Amino acid sequence: MNLIILTPYDCIGGDSYRVDDNRAEHIITILKLTPGDYLEIGFVNGPQGRGRIESITDGVVSVVAEDMSTIPPVLPEINLICALPRPQTLKKVLITSAMMGVCSLHLVRANRVEKSYFQSPLIEAENQFRYLVEGLAQGKLTRLPEVIVHDRFRPFFEDFLPKLESTHKTPLLKLLADGDESNLLYTVCDGHESRIALAIGPEGGWVPFEIELMQSVGFRRFTLGRWTLRVEHAVTAALSQIELLRLRQSD
Amino acid sequence: MNLIILTPYDCIGGDSYRVDDNRAEHIITILKLTPGDYLEIGFVNGPQGRGRIESITDGVVSVVAEDMSTIPPVLPEINLICALPRPQTLKKVLITSAMMGVCSLHLVRANRVEKSYFQSPLIEAENQFRYLVEGLAQGKLTRLPEVIVHDRFRPFFEDFLPKLESTHKTPLLKLLADGDESNLLYTVCDGHESRIALAIGPEGGWVPFEIELMQSVGFRRFTLGRWTLRVEHAVTAALSQIELLRLRQSD
Numbered sequence: 001m002n003l004i005i006l007t008p009y010d011c012i013g014g015d016s017y018r019v020d021d022n023r024a025e026h027i028i029t030i031l032k033l034t035p036g037d038y039l040e041i042g043f044v045n046g047p048q049g050r051g052r053i054e055s056i057t058d059g060v061v062s063v064v065a066e067d068m069s070t071i072p073p074v075l076p077e078i079n080l081i082c083a084l085p086r087p088q089t090l091k092k093v094l095i096t097s098a099m100m101g102v103c104s105l106h107l108v109r110a111n112r113v114e115k116s117y118f119q120s121p122l123i124e125a126e127n128q129f130r131y132l133v134e135g136l137a138q139g140k141l142t143r144l145p146e147v148i149v150h151d152r153f154r155p156f157f158e159d160f161l162p163k164l165e166s167t168h169k170t171p172l173l174k175l176l177a178d179g180d181e182s183n184l185l186y187t188v189c190d191g192h193e194s195r196i197a198l199a200i201g202p203e204g205g206w207v208p209f210e211i212e213l214m215q216s217v218g219f220r221r222f223t224l225g226r227w228t229l230r231v232e233h234a235v236t237a238a239l240s241q242i243e244l245l246r247l248r249q250s251d
Numbered sequence: 252m253n254l255i256i257l258t259p260y261d262c263i264g265g266d267s268y269r270v271d272d273n274r275a276e277h278i279i280t281i282l283k284l285t286p287g288d289y290l291e292i293g294f295v296n297g298p299q300g301r302g303r304i305e306s307i308t309d310g311v312v313s314v315v316a317e318d319m320s321t322i323p324p325v326l327p328e329i330n331l332i333c334a335l336p337r338p339q340t341l342k343k344v345l346i347t348s349a350m351m352g353v354c355s356l357h358l359v360r361a362n363r364v365e366k367s368y369f370q371s372p373l374i375e376a377e378n379q380f381r382y383l384v385e386g387l388a389q390g391k392l393t394r395l396p397e398v399i400v401h402d403r404f405r406p407f408f409e410d411f412l413p414k415l416e417s418t419h420k421t422p423l424l425k426l427l428a429d430g431d432e433s434n435l436l437y438t439v440c441d442g443h444e445s446r447i448a449l450a451i452g453p454e455g456g457w458v459p460f461e462i463e464l465m466q467s468v469g470f471r472r473f474t475l476g477r478w479t480l481r482v483e484h485a486v487t488a489a490l491s492q493i494e495l496l497r498l499r500q501s502d
Contacts, residue, residue, distance in 0.1 A: 002479050073477060075477065096484065099478070099479075099480065099481075099484070100478055100480075100484075101477075101478070138479065138480075138481060139478055139479050139480075140479045184495065184498050184499060185495060186495070186499060223498075224491060224494070225491065225494035225495070225498060226324060226326065226352075226494070226498075227350070227351055227352070227390055227494075228253050228350075228389065228390050228391045229350065229351075229389075229390075230350075230389055233347065233350070233351075233487050236484050236487045236488055236491070237487055237488070237490075237491035238491075239488075240475060240476065240487070240488035240489075240491045240492050241491050241492060241495045243475070243476035243477070243478075244435065244436060244437070244476070244492045244495060247435050247474075247476060247477075248435060248437060
């Protein structure tokens with residue numbers, strides 16, 4: 001936990017906040033702070049700054065927010081599209097998305113997605129929240145990724161995505177990390193693009209129909225490397241390679 | 252499990268193998284194979300090929316190896332150096348190392364490594380084996396990374412590493428992913444290097460003395476990006492960025 005993330009639910013009036021969960025435990029047992037000490041805090045979807053510990057009683061920590069004047073870095077817009085993974089993997093994807101500054105996460109139905117995954121409690125936003133906050137706390141970020149579940153494949157790519165694209169004049173670069181070995185990332189992305197949609201398939205991959213449909217709406221295929229990766233590793237790998245190209249351009 | 256990995260322990264004579272653990276479960280319940288069916292198999296530190304299922308009885312699967320003629324890809328030599336992480340993280344690092352074709356994994360003591368980590372059962376090779384095999388099975392590889400625990404920091408960098416380097420004439424590029432924002436990977440690595448040592452720090456990072464010592468023996472610092480990553484994500488991110496540069500050079 002590199003940043004203690006506070007939410008409106010923690011507010012007990014004015015600038016005072018109270019936490020009694022794993023954040024309190026972290027403050028007491030890992031950071032070993034005591035009343036009067038300061039710590040780094042951040043507001044969900046808001047600024048970062050420092051908090052002063054007012055009291056620690058029976059595992060409940062009261063914090064007063066001060067100097068909340070640090071605006072978190074504005075990361076380039078990445079819209080991550082994942083075939084809905086199994087719940088254990090989804091937790092990791094939620095954490096990673098928040099930690100690595102993903103702007104929006106779209107969980108879509110696909111041929112190789114088991115129907116039961118759509119019955120998981122993790123489909124509900126209230127159950128995703130703690131994993132997103134865990135990612136923000138690790139990544140020292142405060143912008144919560146928007147998470148949207150799409151229970152139909154074709155309407156997402158044919159209707160939703162064009163609408164998302166049209167919200168800005170800047171075009172959306174659409175990337176499909178599917179192991180096509182003829183294209184490396186740098187042949188489909190030069191690092192200048194400020195808006196990217198990145199699609200990561202299910203375990204077992206997209207079926208040919210899905211790849212064709214994605215290509216028909218402008219997705220460009222590339223390979224992450226000579227590996228067979230799990231979904232959560234493919235997400236990290238793709239975001240890391242995109243970051244390398246982007247930093248290179250801004251260097 | 253994209254490849255069923257067989258070890259000498261599974262051999263019951265000649266080309267016959269017997270498995271009764273999660274591999275058997277995978278064959279029966281996920282792949283839904285029956286006697287006479289074929290499946291992809293690989294020998295630890297050996298070739299890959301196909302196996303014919305001879306029998307399935309009470310959760311025990313007997314397989315006969317046939318056509319073991321596929322030589323796994325020879326990946327470039329990556330020697331991963333990690334400050335010994337907490338056991339839960341070490342499991343992930345073991346899996347990822349095997350999955351992504353790391354040649355050797357060196358787990359070293361560092362200032363911010365808790366002493367108790369060296370008492371973990373995971374320090375023992377026999378307890379690491381299942382996580383390495385899990386990684387190989389995911390990555391469709393068979394080469395087991397060599398894992399070595401080094402309980403002293405300075406002797407590893409001053410004595411062991413020079414010996415490792417001198418085993419080949421090819422020089423060893425030494426990289427230190429520590430968040431130095433002035434260097435991106437491509438400024439310290441051009442992708443042609445066939446032997447790399449990659450150092451990933453502990454949670455909280457290396458202390459200045461450690462960084463200075465590593466620099467004094469030739470390590471070059473770089474940043475993975477505008478993030479604060481966990482150890483297991485830093486490993487995947489660094490290997491992915493190196494792979495991108497390497498494939499670019501061989502393209």
